[in-house]
Amino acid sequence: MLSSEDNDRLTRVGPGTPMGELMRRYWIPAGFAHHVATPDGQPVTDAVITVDGDMPQHGHGLPTRPQVTKHLGNGDYLVEGLKFQMGGWWVVDFTIDANGKHDTVRFNMILK
Numbered sequence: 001m002l003s004s005e006d007n008d009r010l011t012r013v014g015p016g017t018p019m020g021e022l023m024r025r026y027w028i029p030a031g032f033a034h035h036v037a038t039p040d041g042q043p044v045t046d047a048v049i050t051v052d053g054d055m056p057q058h059g060h061g062l063p064t065r066p067q068v069t070k071h072l073g074n075g076d077y078l079v080e081g082l083k084f085q086m087g088g089w090w091v092v093d094f095t096i097d098a099n100g101k102h103d104t105v106r107f108n109m110i111l112k
């Protein structure tokens with residue numbers, strides 16, 4: 001069982017705390033602009049995009065819920081809030097629903 005001091009050390013993540021510094025060092029915020037188009041190249045302006053990710057070797061997901069924060073026009077969407085709490089192999093799925101169609105784009109990423 002953890003001592004009260006060890007418990008505090010592991011659970012406090014504010015600025016200046018050891019765990020807070022560790023967490024901030026490995027959180028990598030990322031924003032992506034996505035272009036969605038039909039197979040013949042026409043921009044899709046009413047897509048609903050959801051983003052989810054996980055580390056297959058660790059059995060955990062993202063620490064955040066990324067989402068579309070802005071429709072940039074011409075089929076472009078800004079996705080923000082994607083954060084990775086550690087390096088390693090990540091699988092990130094972008095699911096796109098538009099005009100009654102459904103598609104998923106999977107990215108395998110190795111973060112160092």
Ligand SMILES: [Cu+2]
Binds near residue numbers: 055060086088
């Ligand atoms: Cu992990």
